[in-house]
Amino acid sequence: MRGRAGPIGVAITLPLRTPAGNAQYRQARYDAGKGAAMRAVVLPIVVMLGAAPAFGLELEGRYGFAGEWAVSATLTEGTVPGLWRKREFAGPVQLKHLAICGPGEVSEKTGTLRLSRTGASYVAKLVVGEDSCEVAGVLNEDRVAFADCGRSGKIPLRLWSK
Incomplete structure (x- = not known):
């Protein structure tokens, strides 16, 4: 396993790229990207629905x-x-x-x-x-x-x- 900085600076540990570890590597990359994708979808919806603070x-x-x-x-x-x-x-x-x-x-x-x-x-x-x-x-x-x-x-x- 080796460490790598994630999208917000948090170290993500990914398996080494080996023929046996390729599936694990792809799965770890997929899991790390899910949080960013969710933020990209949820944040605009919250803003559009008017959940902004009252002024x-x-x-x-x-x-x-x-x-x-x-x-x-x-x-x-x-x-x-x-x-x-x-x-x-x-x-x-x-x-x-x-x-x-x-x-x-x-x-x-x-x-x-x-x-x-x-x-x-x-x-x-x-x-x-x-x-x-x-x-x-x-x-x-x-x-x-x-x-x-x-x-x-x-x-x-x-x-x-x-």
């Missing part, structure tokens, strides 16, 4: 008719079975008032944001306190979408990636 999405934006609320959110990606291009994100959102607050107004609000994204387009639900708003738009600093907030009406919202 986050950091957003900034402005909310309100004068853009008086700064929006910041760090969302984590969830899984959507069967959909390849649509990505779901959810997480906490903070709104910070940029103007002078009047009596009885708060300078910061927190809530949750659920966002479904296809490319740059999104559909989102923003919940802050008792208010719930639904909005569809494009993640771009220059594009304004109008959040439908029920009794509060439609309020301008701009969101973009950090």
